Amino acid sequence: MTTFDFQERIKQFQDLIDTSRRIVFFWWAGVSTESWVPDFRSKDGLYNQHDVQFEQYQPEYLLSHSCLYDEPKVFFEYYKQKMDCRGIQPNITHITLANLEKSWKLSAVITQNIDGLHQKAWSKKVFEVHGTTQRVYCDACGKLYDPDILFTFTWSIPYCDCGWMLRPDVTLYEEQLPMKARQESVLALRTSDLFIIWWTSLTVYPANTLIQYYWGEHFVIINRDSTSQDRFATVLFHENLGEVFSKIQV
Ligand SMILES: [Zn+2]
Structure with missing residues (x-):
């Protein structure tokens, strides 16, 4: 053209x-x-970034409902590293x-x-x-949190005051x-x-x-x-x- x-x-x-x-x-x-x-599926997207730490997992699994609830430490570590949009x-x-x-x-x-x-x-x-990474909530009591907490928490899993786990308001695989x-x-x-x-x-x-x-x-x-x-x-x-x-x- x-x-x-x-x-x-x-x-x-x-x-x-x-x-x-x-x-x-x-x-x-x-x-x-x-x-x-990064988007998910393009040539330079999230799924094509080589990453030794997460090599044993399928990218879909790392952003899935199963990963969040079965292996939350892995989920939040991946999330912390890959989904931080704060400086953009x-x-x-x-x-x-x-x-x-x-x-x-x-x-x-x-x-x-x-x-x-x-x-x-x-x-x-x-x-x-x-959904969005800009909303974070407790899956048990519904309390909303500042989304930055998922990138700054010091425990291996981010927790609500009520003791339950927080999560981003993002639609994960299987949801x-x-x-x-x-x-x-x-x-x-x-x-x-x-x-x-x-x-x-x-x-x-x-x-x-x-x-x-x-x-x-x-x-x-x-x-x-x-x-x-x-x-x-x-x-x-x-x-x-x-x-x-x-x-x-x-
Ligand atoms: Zn709660």
Whole structure:
């Protein structure tokens, strides 16, 4: 694709944004990769990082319900090392989306990312279909804790005042996705007039099933690789998200 094509597509995208009032942005991994938070399945993702300490475990197991409850020390050690997003700042995409929300153009960001970077960029309407590392609670009494505790605790397992174990409000493997986030996402999609989707993978059920709830006319796809959905796009980008969003005026 030539630069000219890119500029034309940006212009089309900008026109769609300018004329829309209920944009929904959906992503399936990747946005935060541009803020250096590793996603799970990409080439440089969490699952492909070689790590001797955890070599005997499958990556899925280390972020699973079984690991949390059967081997909590292993779970929290891995979590502490790999899931710490505290020093990471929102990128241009997070900031542009937050500005679209402030301009009353965006009804929701639906995300599988668990890093809380949208909230750091001051987005409010964020539906986290895989939960978030930014909420920590006691599984017994429900008391909420500062999320930093999972990176600063000195015991081998972080405990609540009541004596039970704490956990992040992240949907682990073997757990159900949060119903509320899913219902809110469906509602936002049904009333949306522009659906922008970024994905690096189409294979991971069930978040990809949300797409069927969009009934609007325009569909913008941004992805690095081709997918079977590309032919439905009003505007299609194979550029990086940051390249596209840095050109958009809000
Ligand atoms: Zn408790």
